[in-house]
Amino acid sequence: MIAGTHAVPGGAKPDRLISFDTRDVAVDDRIDYWEERCAERVVGLHCTSMSESGLEARFEYCDFGSIKMIDITGNQHVIERSPLLLRRFEKDSVFMTFLRKGSAFVNRAQSCTVVGEGDVVIYDTNKPYMHGFPAQMRHVIYEIPGAHFRERFPRWELNEAVRFDALLNTTRIVSRALREVVETDLRLLETPAQRQLHEERLWTVLETAHALSNGKARSAYHTAVRERVRQYIEANLHDPELCPSGISREMGMSLRQLNRLFEGDANTLTSMIQTRRLQRCHADLARPSHYPKSISETAFNWGFRNLSHFSRRFRAEFGVSPSAFAEMARR
Structure with missing residues (x-):
């Protein structure tokens, strides 16, 4: 018991x-x-x-x-x-x-x-x-x-x-x-x-x-700034205008300085943003009872502008189309 x-x-x-x-x-x-x-x-x-x-x-x-x-x-x-x-x-x-x-x-x-x-x-x-x-x-x-x-x-x-x-x-x-x-x-x-x-x-x-x-953060300050950038990305994934140049302006640094923060990472900042958006869409489509939105609404809600582009990237990331995944989640 x-x-x-x-x-x-x-x-x-x-x-x-x-x-x-x-x-x-x-x-x-x-x-x-x-x-x-x-x-x-x-x-x-x-x-x-x-x-x-x-x-x-x-x-x-x-x-x-x-x-x-x-x-x-x-x-x-x-x-x-x-x-x-x-x-x-x-x-x-x-x-x-x-x-x-x-x-x-x-x-x-x-x-x-x-x-x-x-x-x-x-x-x-x-x-x-x-x-x-x-x-x-x-x-x-x-x-x-x-x-x-x-x-x-x-x-x-x-x-x-x-x-x-x-x-x-x-x-x-x-x-x-x-x-x-x-x-x-x-x-x-x-x-x-x-x-x-x-x-x-x-x-x-x-x-x-x-x-x-893995040696990508060179100091406590460097780590803290990386963390601020990640938090900003998470808070603004809904914004279709979210991009490295806008992030650099928000952080008060040059685009070159921003890119150097993530130098050596597997993904570029642009790829990171896209991956996080795909993961958020995947999470929403996996729980249709809590997020009863259509595929297009879900994609646009997380900053994708083009539904065809979203579908291609979703399939490449998860090995299944958004519609097929949403159908499996509803069963």
Whole structure:
């Protein structure tokens, strides 16, 4: 029996918000209970605890759509995802974690990463790892589907756990941005549109983390300006006039300076704008009950001027025409 299932306003599925707590079961059953519930909701893992009171851990789960959030509070414990568990419980996801309280370590690829309060760590679930907490802790995990992650970051190989230190000038921008997302009151995310916006905020944090870890951001200032540009693009995708020259004027810099900010990225700014528009159209067409607009209205709403051009680009991006995709979503 799962404890603490919440009713969710706005027509969301009843299991969008779920929680369970090991203190609801006998001490001797807590480890088995935790492993079973985690295997159901997150990943198959093995858990141990040296606490005399047994494992005392609470798990809160929220489904935003494609990205899931897991908020875990507990006492001392260690979890392990071994090669055997990788085969038994297959999972193709990337975890972006934020340590809200305590300290931790991540043992991965023959290296151990020590994590402090406020740090962000990104790793995938396809390779063995061990994650430990020596004392009272609280951390938040955002689970990103592996296919979606690779689509956005095709050359970002997570061979080791990637840590972003909350205290370093060059990396704390990631910690600050993710903290703002983590501290959002989930009760305010009542509608699909609000939850989609929440997901986009997470993708923006990942974009910043990607820029830092791949050397595309040369300083904290450079990272902050890139972030401002991305936020401006997201806020103005509806505008068909959105283009690099207009963005440079809005940012108070030359077009050359703007392009240098994103030098080395896989896509140009123009391609980035088009890709984000296509992704927004795809998301709207995938939920016709919430966005009951025609294909042309959807395309024009997200800044496309030419329906034929939109259809060609949509098919090239997603392998199916907008009309065929919308028909599949209505079934």
